[in-house]
Amino acid sequence: MADSSTSLDALSVQLAQQASDLAEALGSLLGTPVHLDLVRRSRGVDEMAGQVLKLCVQQARDAGHTWQEIGDLLGVTRQAAFQRFGKPIDPRTGEPMDKTVHMADAAERALAVVKDVLEGRMDRARRSFNAEVLEAFTDEVRADGLATVTGLVGAFEGFGEGEPFVRRIGDHTVVDIPLNYEAGDMKARVAFDTEEKVAGIFVLAPEAP
Template sequence: MLKLCVRQCRDAGHSWQELGDPLGVIVTAVLEGRMDEARQSFNAQVVEAFTDEVRGDGLATVTGLVGEFEGYGEGEPFVRRIGDHTVVDIPLHYEAGDMKARVAFDTDEKVAGIITLAPETP
């Protein structure tokens, strides 16, 4: 369904940025600690594994590398299909550099994984 929605939106002339904005809501909720909101989009495995401690450790690591989150980076989200998952990379901008959030969606359109990566990571 997500793949069909993305294709229909692109066919209708919407930009990748417009498509990425709703996905950015999930990323923003995680970054800002609004986990009750973010968890509504997670599948059961991610709800169980992505604890507040895991989130805190991940954010501390990223902050140590590139400083505080300042907003979304330049460029459009990159969407592709990998196996049974739709994977979206969203550019992020931090005070000392850029990163990207990678969000994977399962066939039920729930978040099956979320991670912050260096922008050059394939």
């Protein structure tokens, strides 16, 4: 706890300084704003704030607060809070699980697969499938799935405004993509295996963990 508190104190000081520098830059610009410099400074503040938030969540957990309480504060489910900040132990090895996302292009690849599936370009979509999905995700399965979604929320109208949410869950890289339908919102979920092949593709309710 002492190490965590010390790190949090140090990061909080750095965050305050970065925020102060950003505010000064915003207030002292002359002529044409140096937009890229503001982007750079803002990104630094955002990254530092993320580190501070991570340590604050860690201290809250150490103090006995539940993932439900933390999720409620962050406006997400307890599972989403755990997936972002938790430190799961791999039951196979007893070691902390690697949560690092190694697929740099996971969001772009997931978006391309979802577009191909929704627009019927299955020959192209299947190039990304692993053997299990290639066998299971037939044209009939696709049609039945899309019909079920249409029955729930109507016709597909486009992709949502939010950015794809990428994270590592176990051995998989998982991407959630917001979707807009005529009578409600949904999200597409694409899971990639360790070979970076599609191991699962779903259309889910937006609140699904």
